[in-house]
Amino acid sequence: MPNAEFKxxxxxxxxxxxxxTTYPSKVKHTSFFTDEDGDLILPEALKIGNYRIEEVKAPFGYVVNDNYINISVDTDTxxxxxxxxxxxxxxxEYSDAPAVGELTVEKKGEVLDGFKGGLLASSYEKEFVYKEGSLAGAKFKVYAAEDIYTADNQKDADGNRTKYYSKGDLVATLTTGKDGKAVL
Structure with missing residues (x-):
């Protein structure tokens, strides 16, 4: 992928x-970028030694990979x-994970909190007391509202954009936990 930035x-x-680099004018480089093919070739050769490649900025549609790669430049490399x-x-080889969003759903409703009145109270003085609380076990189905493609416009072998989901596809079924929440 193009435009990944490394130090x-x-x-x-x-x-x-x-x-x-000195052509057409002198430029100092402290970061290096991948080209359209996703290749990064330094302006100068690295001297013999040990190096760590660190991604600073991921290409559009990806998150920075903070697992650095160590390399040695020597006669055995x-x-x-x-x-x-x-x-x-x-x-x-250096790879990034696609950037994705996170969906959190929360189900709340009235839950029994107590009871007013005692054994000897008249029937109109007795009542259940409710409060708003989290509801566990609620099921939600998440569907794609439209065709969803990779954000970086990747293409398959036939030249078509890589698609995660088609419009109407079931993406996930979520069930809320004790806290009333489910995360996708």
């Missing part, structure tokens, strides 16, 4: 990597050679 931490030096530039390329 690279040099573990040996205890500092973040800074690199420069597997790499490919770029056919155009002859630069060494170390491939590291």
């Amino acid at each position: 690279i931490f040099n573990i040996d030096k205890n500092e973040y990597v800074t690199q420069y 597997a790499f490919e050679t770029d056919g155009d530039t002859n630069d060494a390329i170390i491939t590291v």
